[in-house]
Amino acid sequence: MKDIRFILDRLKETFGEKKREKPFRCLISTMLSQRTRDENTKRASERLFSVYSSAYQLSHTSIDEIEKLIRPAGMPKNKAKNIIKTAGILVEKYNGKVPDTLEELISLPGVGRKTANIVLERAFDKPAISVDVHVHRISNRIGIVNTRNPYHTEKELERCIPKKRWGDVNYLFVQFGRMICKPRNPRCDICPFFKMCDYGMKKTSHRDMDTLRK
Ligand code: SF4
Known part of the structure; x- marks a missing residue:
């Protein structure tokens, strides 16, 4: 042992110590980080959040627009689709907020256990690995x-x-x-x-x- x-x-x-993050930014930037390097995630997140800072804003935009902004993170079409769908669900079901349970998080498009657990521990300070x-x-x-x-x-x-x-x-x-x-x-x-x-x-x-x- x-x-x-x-x-x-x-x-x-x-x-x-790790830094505490805001739930919405934490969720979206972790989605962007899938299968890419940290520096690419950082660049794509900065570009995206410089234009869109809430689920409401993101849910009303086009895939093409998001795709352009997040291109540095790779797989832009897929990621853009998931981000817009997720933003729409956050608005419809959760009043624009990010839910704080594993079950709710993994039900969002493009969110698996790895991303959900990051959001739980970084944004909500919940026990998660x-x-x-x-x-x-x-x-x-x-x-x-x-x-x-x-x-x-x-x-x-x-x-x-x-x-x-x-x-x-x-x-x-x-x-x-x-x-x-x-x-x-x-x-x-x-x-x-x-x-x-x-x-x-x-x-x-x-x-x-x-x-x-x-
Ligand atoms: S660097 Fe990694 S593999 Fe090498 S001794 Fe340390 S923990 Fe083990």
Whole structure:
């Protein structure tokens, strides 16, 4: 059993607290972030929010107009369609507000568990673990979980992390995944969790064997 509290404490010392976000912006920018890089999401979000800042405004615009603004985020047609449909539902069903339950959020077009959980923890400060590629990869590398898909990672992490810390996981693991435990060539040489990490230890023992063979 890995000491997950130690991991979260160390990461928090390094990366600090996540920022609280406004629900509408959080939802739309997380929808834009699907399958693209952070800098593209940022550019597309800034362009979109400089013109439209509410569900009411977005629900009355055309797909073409949104598509143009969010192009930097990739898949503009799909994302524009989902954003406009979602804005319409927010207006009709929720008085223009973003709902704050998982069930309601995942019923919106283009919103899956990952996006919904981000909105719950960042915008509403509710206990939720959003499992993206970083969270899935790091949890499995260290050996906190042994899972094949993000859904099972989410459920396993919920089991072994105290509920009051669920909301820290995504933010801290994403920062750590960008800087140290990268998808390719993780920086195990400077990693504070090296001694407890299954992947890091295995990698080193292979390297030692290679050195011995030379
Ligand atoms: S030791 Fe390497 S693989 Fe393990 S958490 Fe650290 S950087 Fe990632």
